[in-house]
Amino acid sequence: MDLLELMKYRRSIRRYTDRQVAEEDLLKILEAGAYAPNAGGGQRSRFVACQNKALNEAMGKLNLGGFDRSRLMRGFVSKEQPSIIDDPSIRSGFYGAPTVIVIFGLKNFLYSVPDAFCVAENMVLEATELGISSCILARGEETFSNPEGEKILRDWNIPDNMVARCFVILGYVDGPYPASKPRKEGRYIIIK
Numbered sequence: 452m453d454l455l456e457l458m459k460y461r462r463s464i465r466r467y468t469d470r471q472v473a474e475e476d477l478l479k480i481l482e483a484g485a486y487a488p489n490a491g492g493g494q495r496s497r498f499v500a501c502q503n504k505a506l507n508e509a510m511g512k513l514n515l516g517g518f519d520r521s522r523l524m525r526g527f528v529s530k531e532q533p534s535i536i537d538d539p540s541i542r543s544g545f546y547g548a549p550t551v552i553v554i555f556g557l558k559n560f561l562y563s564v565p566d567a568f569c570v571a572e573n574m575v576l577e578a579t580e581l582g583i584s585s586c587i588l589a590r591g592e593e594t595f596s597n598p599e600g601e602k603i604l605r606d607w608n609i610p611d612n613m614v615a616r617c618f619v620i621l622g623y624v625d626g627p628y629p630a631s632k633p634r635k636e637g638r639y640i641i642i643k
Contacts, residue, residue: 457579462629464584465534465546467622471502472550476581480621483577484554487569490562496570496616497555499607507551510603514544514594514618531629544588548620553591555613567591567616574619584624591615 452460472480477500484498501507534541545551554570556563568587575585595604595615604615 452580454576457576459631461575461579462584462631463529463586464622464624464629465529465586466531466625467546467548467584467620468625469549470623472583472621476578476583477502477550477621479581480574480577480583480619481552483573484552484570484619487566487573489566489569490560493566495557495560495563496566497609497613498570499553499555499609501551501553502549504549506603507545507548508543509599510551510553510594511543511545511547513597513600514588514590515542516593516597529629531626544590544594545618545620546586548586548622550621552619552621553615554617554619555591555609556616558612558614563614564616571617571619578619578621583621584628585622586620588618588620591617594618 481498481500484496485494487496489496501510552574554567556567560566571587575587578585592614594600
């Protein structure tokens with residue numbers, strides 16, 4: 452698929468089947484993340500891919516643990532693929548995805564967050580190319596800023612100078628693949 456067409460086709464998916472992502476495909480997705488643009492070419496981001504259902508469910512609950520609805524923009528996300536914004540009854544921030552990739556960055560590095568989200572974008576584009584559904588999620592720091600989260604980081608040997616910046620969840624869409632939303636006008640201008 453042409454790159455722009457791939458970008459137009461990709462959707463944030465929040466309903467998944469139980470089918471696990473194959474290791475061969477997961478390795479391609481992780482490699483795509485490793486080739487993301489990064490500040491100064493430093494390659495400082497690190498990733499952990501978890502395919503353990505129980506651990507992903509526990510992390511997904513931690514991800515929602517401190518979720519503050521008062522900071523939302525008050526918009527409806529999707530009828531077909533509801534978000535925690537749309538449906539407060541959702542109990543896992545990872546929506547039951549069989550694979551969760553945690554993207555880490557350096558705690559005190561100015562470009563840690565943009566680097567992580569560049570990694571995430573590369574990953575979701577590669578996943579789409581492979582026929583795998585995905586969604587980029589935030590609240591990384593909040594997910595692990597509690598005793599349970601800190602234990603997970605210790606178990607994974609994540610250095611103290613690294614912090615979770617975002618997540619990419621992966622799997623196969625449960626139900627029809629959603630159509631594109633119309634693009635809002637006036638989001639860009641050209642000045643000559």
